[in-house]
Amino acid sequence: MSLDIESIRRDFPILSRTVSGGKSLVYLDNAATTQKPQSVIDAMTRYYEQSNANVHRAVHTLAAEATEQYEAARDTLAEWFGTTRDNLIFTSGTTEAINLVAWGWARANLGAGDVVLITEMEHHADIVPWQLLAEEKQIEIRVVPVITESGTLDMDVFHASVDDVSLVCVVHTSNVLGTRNPIEEIITASKKSGAKVMIDCAQAAPHHRIDFKGMDADFVTISGHKMCGPTGIGCLLATSDCINQMQPFMSGGDMIEQVTMEKSTFQSGPAKFEAGTPKIAEAIGFAEAARWLSQHDMGELHAHCNALAKHTSESIRVLPGITVYGEPGSGDGSGVVSFLHDSIHAEDLARFMDAGGFAMRTGHHCAQPLLDAYGVTSTNRVSFYIYNTMGEANAFIAHLEHIIERFG
């Protein structure tokens, strides 16, 4: 393994803080949001301290600098995600990106009787917009179930369902189980049946280099804050065909070509969907996050997180009272381990772990249908990232064992 984790950790100021009365922070809540390297924080500070101005139609120096940095951020990110600037629409995150697909594309192109195929593994962000649209447009939502033992999609049902579908929306990597779905297979089958396909890459982008062109999906959604970037920014990647088929969603300044009181005409391309003053500092920070990640081998990053998850899952699975969901670390997962203890309530367990310095998430992870499939209302979840160490995993396991002894 050639990742130099100790040197990587030094890039993240928060990792040296302590919690709960002097305990070293062990941050294992990366699927919720990752920490930010100094370079990302500095890029935003530098923007505010040196170049802050509103962008576009810019003549003065600051506005020109801000515009250049903002548009350069788009280029950097487009390249990082394997596409071009004309296929990248900035959004506030995956949630807005999916809503943009629903309200901008699907609402304009789907109608009564059309079928949207989703899965039981989806995050609420990829369920609720479709329900609202289905209600308005009498669209049918069809759901591919999860095989709970393996924590994978039932691909037989998928293939049996995809034939007459207009749009397939599938999460690339589950935020609850860490499962990486066979998206190549999903995309190929969807395309074959003539369906458009959207892949929710909120959890995938931090762990894989997204290659939008290579994937051949129609839409891909990404959140900056889950891949070392700032809050409040993300993007939708979309093919030019789909962008051309989209109707405006948010409207106002910047997305128009000409406004009269009678009628307005719109820009073409991404600009049509980026109304109002953009998230300028955020875009710059997001691009810096891609730059930071580009220093590392994403394959190694992925293997590292996966190894930590596999070790953790294997070690805690055998502890008394513990159930681990899915098969973390097996195959191609993303460093997530969801589990429960049979008598210590998830929230209390999280509290006890926090007292030892371990930050883990508890709850339904915005995936209630998936948790329903497992018959639970919440899980404890640890999720690893590039800066976590095997030492942290072992300390976590040991502390969990200790808590179970004491409270189990």
Add this chain to the structure above:
Amino acid sequence: MSLDIESIRRDFPILSRTVSGGKSLVYLDNAATTQKPQSVIDAMTRYYEQSNANVHRAVHTLAAEATEQYEAARDTLAEWFGTTRDNLIFTSGTTEAINLVAWGWARANLGAGDVVLITEMEHHADIVPWQLLAEEKQIEIRVVPVITESGTLDMDVFHASVDDVSLVCVVHTSNVLGTRNPIEEIITASKKSGAKVMIDCAQAAPHHRIDFKGMDADFVTISGHKMCGPTGIGCLLATSDCINQMQPFMSGGDMIEQVTMEKSTFQSGPAKFEAGTPKIAEAIGFAEAARWLSQHDMGELHAHCNALAKHTSESIRVLPGITVYGEPGSGDGSGVVSFLHDSIHAEDLARFMDAGGFAMRTGHHCAQPLLDAYGVTSTNRVSFYIYNTMGEANAFIAHLEHIIERFG
């Protein structure tokens, strides 16, 4: 005047930079976006370096800190805007806030034949969403014209138009002319006629302390970046009645109560409209901006900006070839001066001013219908803020005079 401008300037790191080969930056593009005090930049850095985590349903220490800071930001801002946390919905800015009124409230509550009253002075953000909605719902848009000489709304037409109207949407303060509209009169008349009323306070909030309760409007929209806050954040203030009448706009995580594959139920209050991971750092920065502003007397701030605009407008109005639009600095304006030279193209003039260090904006300012009323397609615009000095105004005037001599 008891504002200590020199000490205020020291709070803004960008103000000490130089542009165009060593010229001191004179930043006169505040209506586009204001600069950020160090305390706002630091608040975000501190969040990222010390407390960054995803908020809500939080057990671990960082998540608890982040949640506390995020929700405290909501409290601070609600108090600053004269309302309560239950009436403040975070958005990415005014544009999203107006879209939320259009798609969340108006779309659910207005129908064929209902009238939305706007004005010729509106920013595109308060025109285009209504046009899109009108198309979908067969709503009528009625427009109050501007009296071009004074740069004010034709209040006779307003009063003659408001009777059978369902929703009145008016800009509090014009971003092109600096005109402060008689919103008390507008709100009173609208209420009397039974209409809901939305006030676009993007330009007002930086110059006046918004008192949402006292104003008695139904909706108020605000952008953080125009009042010393970060990009990517703003808010919609809305009465509880209106919030209860609103349907979800963006949907996904956090805004739900319960999700099943058959049906979802939603949170009540602001949460229903805040889908996905929030703009956490931005909210914290925005609140810090309110805190920074709260150190100063907003009345003095306003008088200061207005005095600079009045002086500038009076001084440049008499220069050969210059036309000033509206009556900047008269009455209750917001420190904006829009003008044109009759032979030097606006863009070139801006470029020549930039060469002297002066940052001013040029273009249609996202208000094409207003510019149409003046028969122009763009203006040069200077806009003052608390950190600008009379010395800067005079230097601007002198440089403009010099440019006109040389190129006019």
Add this chain to the structure above:
Amino acid sequence: MSEWPKPLQDIIEEFVDVFDPMERYEMLFELASEVNELPVDEWNEGNRIHGCQSEAHVECSLQDGLFFMRGGADAQIVQGLMAITCLAVNGRAPKEVANLEPTFIEQMNLKASLTPSRSNGFLNMFKRIKDEATLLSEGE
């Protein structure tokens, strides 16, 4: 309302002497089994406490004119808090219960140990108990 029944007073004093937060949790866990228990098969929507991350149910009644509650939860910390609450309210006149404030939480230094949602859930529970006590006292 600093005068709590002797058994609760004793517990408060035990808690005050403890400095390790984990030990406080342990004591709460032990108390869980001492609740006047509402068995799982009596849990229903009607007696459910809302606004809690965990399932929590409370039944209140009068016995010989005095207030009496039973509780059950899927989280032992919640059930421990219920046990303490039982000590605070059971056997009192319902009117008295309707006016109680749960100051024992602070006296026990428990406040800081609870997560926001636990804290919130506890306050919801206590409010529910007071509301029911009010109803019961009016029915008298």
Add this chain to the structure above:
Amino acid sequence: MSEWPKPLQDIIEEFVDVFDPMERYEMLFELASEVNELPVDEWNEGNRIHGCQSEAHVECSLQDGLFFMRGGADAQIVQGLMAITCLAVNGRAPKEVANLEPTFIEQMNLKASLTPSRSNGFLNMFKRIKDEATLLSEGE
């Protein structure tokens, strides 16, 4: 394509010697009046250059088989750029114009002086001229 007609070559040399950007603007302004002018009453949608912040119009034609353009704009800097362009293209064979690159902008050190939208507008104008020259050469 470093060989420009003598009048343009002279102007390039004048510009190269100037270090004050304001002086360069002044020179461009002066050149504005030397454009082969397209009078305002001949401006229409058909000869409008798009993607420019200002109004800019260009008409191209052949005179005795040689390329000839006239231009007009509401901004003098744009008109100045047009005047220079006239010097570069007028009187050449249309085929030659179709293959020209506007390298004189860089040779004059003008690139940095132009705003992005001016720069963009100029490139649009030059492309339009080349396209028209191509058409004209095909029509020959």
